[in-house]
Amino acid sequence: MTTEPLTETGRQSHTFKAEVQQVLYILAHSLYTDREIFLRELISNASDAINRVQFEMLTNREVRDPDLEPQITIEVNKEARTLSISDTGIGMTADEMVEHLGTIAQSAARAFVKQAGEGAKQTASEIIGQFGVGFYSVFMVADKVTVVSQSYRPDAPAAMWESSGGDSFTVGPATRERRGTTITLHLKEDATEFADPWRIEQIVRRHSNYVAFPIMLDGRQINARTAIWRKAPRDVTNDEYNGYYRQLTLDSQPPLSFIHISTDAPVDLHAILYIPSRRERGILERRIEGQIKLYSRKVLILEEAKDLLPAYFRFVEGVVDSEDLPLNVSRESVQSGTAGGSPVMQRLRKTLTGRLHKELNELAERDPEKYRTFWKEFGPFIKEGIATDYEHRNDLLKLLRVQTTKSGEEWITLATYKERMIPGQKEIYYLMAASRDAALSSPHLDPLRARDIEVILFTDLMDGFMLSGLREYDGLRLRNIDEGDLDLPGEVERPAPAINDEQFTALAERIAAILGDRLKEVRTSRVLRDSPARLVADEAAFGREMQRIQQVLGQEVQMGPRILELNPAHPLIAALAQRAASNPNDPLLKLAAEQLYDNALLIEGLHRDPAAMAPRILQLLELAAGVNTPQA
Structure with a gap:
């Protein structure tokens, strides 16, 4: 912003910065609807000015006109085509006018210009006030604006600011008897409706009815005022x-x-x-x-x-x-x-x-329908509270909603889950996954489905943060079903193995060699029924919940070695065992081992680079179609 020398009247001309000029141009030429918003912005500014002087007077009695009643006054003149709004607020000096009325934060100006330029005939109420440009909305309806202000400081002279919305404004001395500010709008020809008292009253009632100070028009208070x-x-x-x-x-x-x-x-x-x-x-x-x-x-x-x-x-x-x-x-x-x-x-x-x-x-x-809307929008905040506010955790747990293997699209409470537990069940079982579909296809569910046990499905990244501090509910332990030592209620018949111990051991050793230090152990599963394999957590492993917290924070997930459990009754595992027995270096074994491991990570939402699986999947498809044979 540049400054010109003083004129004979003592007024000084200033040039708006380029970004301010862009804002003014858009306000004057590109926003076509809801122009009445300018009055809301001026009243809001006036109310803020009164609040500021009241706050100042709490600790400072050296204020000009300390007994001045708080009030906002609007005057209109149809013949002169003007509208004025006055307040008894804190006022401004000439320097403050330059600072507050002559500049806009550069970042805010850029954001405003970007948003306003993204669509034609945008609604002014959607963007005015969001970027600190509320005062400048006057140029939607005025071709000239004059501001006269008297500061609360006893020794500060009154000042005047004036602009026609072009590339400059002027600031100079003025005369004003009492503390406060008067903004006078010289209305455009197509904005004469805003010189109509009835129209002004309707706008005030719509947008500013509960401003805490009286808004006067033609000697009448037109807002409710009573907060x-x-x-x-x-x-x-x-x-x-x-x-x-x-x-x-x-x-x-x-x-x-x-x-x-x-x-x-x-x-x-x-x-x-x-x-x-x-x-x-x-x-x-x-x-x-x-x-x-x-x-x-x-x-x-x-x-x-x-x-x-x-x-x-x-x-x-x-x-x-x-x-x-x-x-x-x-x-x-x-x-x-x-x-x-x-x-x-x-x-x-x-x-x-x-x-x-x-x-x-x-x-x-x-x-319940409204609460479902609430949970969809604000559920992560409640989960945050469960993790961080121990004092109110019981109250927050009442607000928690979860989906389960039996709830379908509905959300239920933990109390409802507890009511539906099977006889002998002493723990609340949950599963963490990348999505609901991934969770429902998880091999971890095999033994619980066989026993008709309901499982909570946690698929939100905030769930890990919540579970890091939530270990029990109403005396029941929360248990992640990816643990290898689950002691489940009820007995179910285990499927008969399709391979003998020697064949299983040979396959397990080969897979362990392929996957190396990514695994702690390869062992027979005691619980799998319909799935070929699963990754289970070791007691000493880094917490799975904390891994998801790392994801929320955008940090690299540090995964310790897992235990791979294989289902000896599954046809895929039996076929792989037979191939391992006939040829331990069969290239298909490497492809299969890598894919089984990646599938498990993907379902749990912990795979770092799912796209990296694509070439391997293509090789497996080519092999299945008989296109070629993988090379060792």
Whole structure:
């Protein structure tokens, strides 16, 4: 941004940076719908300015006009084709105008230009405000904008900023009696609707009805002003809850559920917490973390209070207000949970967390379909909580949903699994795999299917993280069925071996030599029935759950040697044993051994390079078709 010399009026001209000019051009010429969003952005900025001065006054009484009432005023003039919005907020100096109104973060500008350029006639509400360009939305409706501001600093002179949305703006001295800012829009010919008081009132009610400060138009307050979270829940309609959620999040979809808390014990608390219907809040909004706004006695003290809820509830949106938070508490102490705010913050956190657990469990009972939607979107967060929050683990386990070998497409609770256990079963059995289909084809299921034992199928990468800290449920041990020493309830008839011990030993030794240090041992399986082989874990092996955590973190998976169990009753193993007996160096044995090993890794989701199997599979197909004979 370049600066020109002062003019005779004391005003100085500045040139916008190239990326800002691109943003302004798009706003003025390329966004055709929802132009009314500019007013939402200006009101939001005005509200923020008032919040900022109120927060400043908590610790600083040397503020210009300390008794000035918080208020936002809108004035329209049809004849002059102007719209003005004034606030009694913190105000700006000339230097602050250059900083705040003359620049946009370069990364944000680039992102905005990219998104706006990806499609024609995009909806302004989908992209305005996401990249820090909210103020500049005025150029969708105005061909000139004038800003006059008086800073809260007693010794700072008033200043004026003006631009026609081209490549430059000017800043200079101005006259203003009271603290605050007035933005005047000189409307374009096709934007005269925004000089109509009725139209302005409709926009305010739609987008800014619950702004905490009075919005005045023609001497009347046109917004509800009474914060929705300060009302009794019985006095708020579903439309009002949904409307406030849209204003809070800009999400076009209604929330899945919400909690409205209004109580004075054990802590004064007025809050609304929303559970969104999806992780990504809109077409272009990619964030998956919500924001909890924290108020102390109706004064916003923290835009994003991360410590008010456990980390695994970070998808929740909402607002929290408490009379018990001291007004002189600093934002830093609130966020870190230190100083005077600590006991109150702990009580707030405990109350909010408990209510969220209660609401989610009740949602599962009263509306299973909605809860399935919740689980699909936010299940990984609950699994994270099970792994990390021992204090609330029992509550979180009630929220856990799993699929099993008997559940089909349905999701069931661990309590339901326990109810369906067979007589004599004393453990909860689970299997980890890359996908549901892979799990259902796993050889590990052979002995459990034979006994009609239900098995939980864990196929999400977060499952490994959860299971690393979850060893039992309601007195029952969770047992991975890839372990080699399973002691299963019930007796089943074992199929008769198709080869003798000598033949099996010869094959086992040959496969062990082929696979080398990837295996600890090759042995006869006591449990396999329909599958030729399986890889089982050694007690001393690195935890399978931890291997999946490494995958989540993008780290190299360090796999220790496994035990390969072969089924001597399976026709494939019998045929390979016969080939090994007639020719221990038969090239087919190497192909088969490698493929059996890779198949086992693939099913478990631990294969590092599945594409590497392709040449070997082709060789096996050619051999089966009689095309050629593999070479040793």
